[in-house]
Amino acid sequence: MIDRALEALESLLENPQDNKVVVRGALNILKEAEEKLKKVAQLANMAKELGCTTAQLALAWCLKNPNVSTVITGASRKEQVTDNMQSLPVVEKLTPAVMDAIEEILQNKPRPEEDYR
Numbered sequence: 001m002i003d004r005a006l007e008a009l010e011s012l013l014e015n016p017q018d019n020k021v022v023v024r025g026a027l028n029i030l031k032e033a034e035e036k037l038k039k040v041a042q043l044a045n046m047a048k049e050l051g052c053t054t055a056q057l058a059l060a061w062c063l064k065n066p067n068v069s070t071v072i073t074g075a076s077r078k079e080q081v082t083d084n085m086q087s088l089p090v091v092e093k094l095t096p097a098v099m100d101a102i103e104e105i106l107q108n109k110p111r112p113e114e115d116y117r
Contacts, residue, residue, distance in 0.1 A: 042105045050098070052090045059087035061102060064094045067110055 040054070047057040062071040073084045094102075103109050 039105050043102070046098075046101065046105070050090060050093050052087065052093075053083065055083065056087040056090050059084055060090035060094055061099075063087070063091050064099065 043057060044054050047054045050057060052060070059071060059073065062068045073081070075081045075084060
């Protein structure tokens with residue numbers, strides 16, 4: 001995402017006549033990146049409070065989330081498999097209040113399907 005902003009700013013140097021559009025685009029990309037990084041920081045703080053890593057929180061959230069049917073983990077080292085499995089006890093810590101707090105941070109809960117009948 002930040003790469004796109006940098007590319008846009010580099011293009012500004014090559015095409016100065018496009019400067020307003022390029023600068024606006026780059027600023028929008030950087031603002032979006034900043035918002036996402038703030039969310040990551042909030043989730044990292046929550047993970048720390050729960051006594052787990054951010055990755056373990058993410059896996060536990062997937063396991064707890066009724067909108068997720070399958071959790072597929074990936075690992076290139078056996079230590080990662082062990083770390084991933086440590087997310088299982090975290091699931092019990094994800095109370096409705098914690099799940100609501102995560103939703104408040106992410107703001108990405110799926111909307112119910114519309115019934116057009």
